Amino acid sequence: MLKNKKTNEGLDDRKKKVLQAIVEEYINTAEPVSSNSLTSNEELKYSSATIRNEMANLEKSGYLEKTHTSSGRIPSEKGYRYYVDELLKDDNISLEEIKYISDKLETKVNEIEDLTKIATTTISEITHYTTLAIGPSTQSLLIEEIKFVLLGPRMLMAIILTNTGMVKETIIKFDEDITEKQTETINYMFNQKLKGQPLEIIDVPLEEYLIKEMKYSVKVIKPIIEQIKKVITEDRKLYLEGTNKAFDLPEFNSLAVAKNFVNIIDEKDLMTDILNSGFAKDINVYIGDENEKEELKDFSIITFKHKVGGKDMGTIGIIGPKRMDYSKVISVMKYINKKLKDKGI
Amino acid sequence: MLKNKKTNEGLDDRKKKVLQAIVEEYINTAEPVSSNSLTSNEELKYSSATIRNEMANLEKSGYLEKTHTSSGRIPSEKGYRYYVDELLKDDNISLEEIKYISDKLETKVNEIEDLTKIATTTISEITHYTTLAIGPSTQSLLIEEIKFVLLGPRMLMAIILTNTGMVKETIIKFDEDITEKQTETINYMFNQKLKGQPLEIIDVPLEEYLIKEMKYSVKVIKPIIEQIKKVITEDRKLYLEGTNKAFDLPEFNSLAVAKNFVNIIDEKDLMTDILNSGFAKDINVYIGDENEKEELKDFSIITFKHKVGGKDMGTIGIIGPKRMDYSKVISVMKYINKKLKDKGI
DNA sequence: GATTAGCAATCATATATGAAGAGTGCTAAA
DNA sequence: TTTAGCACTCTTCATATATGATTGCTAATC
Numbered sequence: 001m002l003k004n005k006k007t008n009e010g011l012d013d014r015k016k017k018v019l020q021a022i023v024e025e026y027i028n029t030a031e032p033v034s035s036n037s038l039t040s041n042e043e044l045k046y047s048s049a050t051i052r053n054e055m056a057n058l059e060k061s062g063y064l065e066k067t068h069t070s071s072g073r074i075p076s077e078k079g080y081r082y083y084v085d086e087l088l089k090d091d092n093i094s095l096e097e098i099k100y101i102s103d104k105l106e107t108k109v110n111e112i113e114d115l116t117k118i119a120t121t122t123i124s125e126i127t128h129y130t131t132l133a134i135g136p137s138t139q140s141l142l143i144e145e146i147k148f149v150l151l152g153p154r155m156l157m158a159i160i161l162t163n164t165g166m167v168k169e170t171i172i173k174f175d176e177d178i179t180e181k182q183t184e185t186i187n188y189m190f191n192q193k194l195k196g197q198p199l200e201i202i203d204v205p206l207e208e209y210l211i212k213e214m215k216y217s218v219k220v221i222k223p224i225i226e227q228i229k230k231v232i233t234e235d236r237k238l239y240l241e242g243t244n245k246a247f248d249l250p251e252f253n254s255l256a257v258a259k260n261f262v263n264i265i266d267e268k269d270l271m272t273d274i275l276n277s278g279f280a281k282d283i284n285v286y287i288g289d290e291n292e293k294e295e296l297k298d299f300s301i302i303t304f305k306h307k308v309g310g311k312d313m314g315t316i317g318i319i320g321p322k323r324m325d326y327s328k329v330i331s332v333m334k335y336i337n338k339k340l341k342d343k344g345i
Numbered sequence: 346m347l348k349n350k351k352t353n354e355g356l357d358d359r360k361k362k363v364l365q366a367i368v369e370e371y372i373n374t375a376e377p378v379s380s381n382s383l384t385s386n387e388e389l390k391y392s393s394a395t396i397r398n399e400m401a402n403l404e405k406s407g408y409l410e411k412t413h414t415s416s417g418r419i420p421s422e423k424g425y426r427y428y429v430d431e432l433l434k435d436d437n438i439s440l441e442e443i444k445y446i447s448d449k450l451e452t453k454v455n456e457i458e459d460l461t462k463i464a465t466t467t468i469s470e471i472t473h474y475t476t477l478a479i480g481p482s483t484q485s486l487l488i489e490e491i492k493f494v495l496l497g498p499r500m501l502m503a504i505i506l507t508n509t510g511m512v513k514e515t516i517i518k519f520d521e522d523i524t525e526k527q528t529e530t531i532n533y534m535f536n537q538k539l540k541g542q543p544l545e546i547i548d549v550p551l552e553e554y555l556i557k558e559m560k561y562s563v564k565v566i567k568p569i570i571e572q573i574k575k576v577i578t579e580d581r582k583l584y585l586e587g588t589n590k591a592f593d594l595p596e597f598n599s600l601a602v603a604k605n606f607v608n609i610i611d612e613k614d615l616m617t618d619i620l621n622s623g624f625a626k627d628i629n630v631y632i633g634d635e636n637e638k639e640e641l642k643d644f645s646i647i648t649f650k651h652k653v654g655g656k657d658m659g660t661i662g663i664i665g666p667k668r669m670d671y672s673k674v675i676s677v678m679k680y681i682n683k684k685l686k687d688k689g690i
Numbered sequence: 691g692a693t694t695a696g697c698a699a700t701c702a703t704a705t706a707t708g709a710a711g712a713g714t715g716c717t718a719a720a
Numbered sequence: 721t722t723t724a725g726c727a728c729t730c731t732t733c734a735t736a737t738a739t740g741a742t743t744g745c746t747a748a749t750c
Contacts, residue, residue, distance in 0.1 A: 110518050151492070255600060
């Protein structure tokens with residue numbers, strides 16, 4: 001009989017079915033799953049005693065846990081991980097949802113960044129989880145052109161056009177007057193030097209070069225370099241949608257959990273770190289302790305980098321309980337990823 | 346004896362002292378205040394029985410409440426209101442706090458809006474309440490100059506300089522190519538028509554005028570007007586600081602309160618409304634039911650419009666429990682208001 | 691050998707009970 | 721007018737008890 005053949009993962013078919021049923025049931029109900037409740041599952045036509053034996057085995061192997069001696073089982077982190085890697089369906093998305101997402105992403109936008117915002121909101125609406133996003137790192141983008149516009153006697157605007165179509169602008173203030181002629185020179189010089197270069201080249205060495213070699217006034221160059229550098233390093237927009245949605249989840253009936261969550265959400269640096277961490281795959285799933293940060297060990301996080309027309313547009317992530325609807329979230333992310341990739345602007 | 350003379354507010358001196366003591370004690374401890382605990386107050390050298398009688402009177406007049414028959418008293422909304430209007434000290438700010446605020450506000454900024462952000466963070470840090478802010482309404486600002494810069498064949502940037510020194514810029518995309526010459530014409534035309542006018546003039550009638558009277562292509566004018574209009578009406582930045590601070594307050598040990606609060610904070614339109622509502626005074630205090638919105642009836646909100654160098658810079662507000670440290674918050678707001686007013690840029 | 695029925699054991703949850711303590715309201719005395 | 725004193729009310733905490741869900745294990749059955 002093939003029925004109970006051990007697979008190379010070490011779990012036979014029936015164990016897989018039991019694990020999958022428990023994970024999905026627990027995701028739905030947030031209640032420990034009993035052996036008896038599983039007997040109504042179409043795939044598991046056994047008595048509760050048999051299922052109890054399988055559950056005991058799965059617990060011994062570390063895929064399940066009990067909350068107390070006489071409770072039903074809940075998935076362990078290892079259980080969730082196995083489910084995500086081996087058992088999960090990633091096309092768990094309805095026609096209505098597909099239509100809703102498509103409509104949202106059709107919205108005409110003037111700046112590509114707005115798409116990130118729309119995608120973030122849409123994901124939060126469909127999955128009912130708190131969603132966050134960060135704009136792309138501009139560091140490595142290439143400068144296509146840089147324009148300086150004189151806005152006042154001591155005020156200049158720098159507008160940087162990059163190869164991805166993203167536009168960054170910033171205002172620079174001076175302690176002395178700048179003329180229209182000076183602006184033209186600055187314009188020429190910067191473009192001469194910077195066209196085709198990555199944004200990160202705008203830094204101290206460039207400042208020194210321009211001052212020494214080009215004999216340009218430090219009072220003019222320094223504020224320009226400093227301000228542009230500030231904008232390209234610091235100014236990554238952070239989006240946040242649906243903080244309140246977390247509060248509808250049963251695990252948030254503990255004040256400690258709720259407080260911990262709000263602390264995380266409030267910590268902008270932490271959120272930025274989360275969205276910037278390792279990207280081995282298209283979609284990255286961090287379950288509980290798999291998160292590097294101590295504060296996140298009770299949560300799961302799913303992130304993906306999204307591109308528009310082949311160009312990196314930043315990272316979108318979801319944060320929720322370990323009992324997360326991985327299937328739904330991953331399906332939605334895959335679909336949005338695909339939709340955005342195809343989209344021109 | 347003058348001691349117990351009734352004032353025109355209908356409360357004699359001793360009642361005022363009792364009310365003040367109860368409000369302040371309750372703000373400090375979040376526990377109903379007993380007659381006995383007040384006997385240790387320097388200002389109230391009476392037995393607990395006497396104070397009990399005064400408390401019973403104040404309750405009859407609606408300034409105090411009980412949480413149950415044998416509990417101490419807590420202030421009613423009327424009690425808080427009386428305290429804010431008649432009893433509160435608005436110089437409740439330490440030298441350390443003054444120094445801290447001054448240092449923060451000294452920070453050099455390139456754009457005035459950054460000051461709003463700094464002020465918001467500082468207020469939240471000092472008061473330990475959740476603080477929100479919205480940038481100024483640009484509607485009524487006067488256009489000093491408007492510059493159009495061609496960024497690409499079908500992409501224009503409009504930069505609007507206003508009389509307050511605020512700069513607004515936005516990108517406009519077209520379905521057809523725009524030449525450098527056209528840009529110059531647009532520049533000339535818009536400045537001719539708009540210099541000295543309020544921003545809100547940029548709307549449909551202007552669009553129609555330019556198209557009909559000036560015989561300008563609808564394909565060029567329409568996107569420009571639409572996009573600028575969008576930016577000046579919609580694009581008021583919302584700042585939020587210290588959501589998590591609310592969770593340190595004892596009233597947030599109820600999940601219902603916590604959830605309600607996060608819902609409010611998440612509702613950006615509501616927050617904007619709060620900050621935009623009536624401004625009779627320099628600093629506006631809304632206690633519980635005094636708030637127009639139903640969701641806010643368990644909270645108190647304190648807002649003020651801040652100006653920099655005489656120019657309206659938006660509104661900053663605090664949201665917290667009715668048991669708010671009105672004295673501290675109002676003192677800090679007054680000081681920051683004063684500091685900002687003096688500041689040049 | 692795999693499956694299942696049956697049952698004792700375990701633990702969470704809900705409810706009831708009672709004691710302790712904090713605080714008030716009222717009355718009568720100072 | 722103020723205060724001492726005391727009965728009364730209500731919360732809070734600890735303890736006890738009943739109920740029910742679920743498991744693990746054993747022995748019987750397929």
